Amino acid sequence: MTPNRFHLTGLGVTLAIGMASAAFILGYQARQAATTGQQSIEVKGLAEKPLTADHGELALTLSGQGATLPEALAALRKQRPQLEQFIQQHQFQKPDIEVDNESFEPVYKKDDEGRQTEQLDYYLARQSYTLHSKDVQRIARTEHDVLQLQEAGLPVSHEPAAYLVSNLEQVKMSLIGAATDNASSRAQEFARHGNVAVGSMRSASQGAFYILPANGQNDNSDDYGGVYDKSTINKLARVVVTVRYNLN
Incomplete structure (x- = not known):
């Protein structure tokens, strides 16, 4: 008998023993359950x-910064048309778009050890657009194409797209x-x-x-x-x- 045939024969015997053992254990446990009450x-x-998934969501956040709050909001609003054009090019209609209110926060300088100081560095303004669609492939394409905006210098970020089942x-x-x-x-x-x-x-x-x-x-x-x-x-x-x- 060749080594390969010997190996296969041994494997078959092992599997047969394993299956027989499993059946024996199951039967033994069932009999024990019956005989022990x-x-x-x-x-x-x-x-x-x-x-x-039959529904997708993608949240995009546009930002602008400035030395003062008015400057930060102005920077945000100046860049808004470029993002809205991008959204329109990807065939999202007004009912598909959820627009948050503008928000802002002061950003403070840090010292050499990375600790925040009380000295103001700049203001950061933000606004988020959440896109909804039953066309999940459109959501996927839009998420992929956001990189083009970032490469063009637009300060836009996004959360990973969410694909949902209704x-x-x-x-x-x-x-x-x-x-x-x-x-x-x-x-x-x-x-x-x-x-x-x-x-x-x-x-x-x-x-x-x-x-x-x-x-x-x-x-x-x-x-x-x-x-x-x-x-x-x-x-x-x-x-x-x-x-x-x-x-x-």
Whole structure:
């Protein structure tokens, strides 16, 4: 027998032993539950569904600075037409644009050790424009093209675009049903190996609701009772439920 064939044969034996062991453990646990008077078993169910964002938001902030507050506001207002032209070129209409009021703050000089002093350096004026669209690709293109404004010297910054899903509650309810079905299948498999029967549901609870990037990785954005990724257009919804069934 060649080394490769020997290796494959050994791997097959190992897998067979592993599967047999898993079945034995499941059956043993189910039998233990029945023979020791335990009248129920608890299992977890998982359901996932791919999603595509149907709404996007992009916040742009224009700034201007000056030695006095009037100068800072004048600098801001002078540059505003260039940003508004950029927004119009990307086909955003007035109802799609949320414009904040002008704001300002004094900026103070720092000493050689980086500590803020009481000596005024300049005033910084700001105004934000939040763009909304159901065309998420337009939001993505606009975010990409902001770099052109920055290269041209316009003092504009932006937060990462947010890509949202509008029917999250419907998605959540459908996944709870699918996860419960998955839990039932797991319970039936558990009981089959233990020669017991699964009875009625005793209790059920839902874990966190996750909206993840399509690759399933967690971005640590805590929202909507779990994780809500807003950085990607393509997403993955995930729900885990815990169900306890009576044993017959």
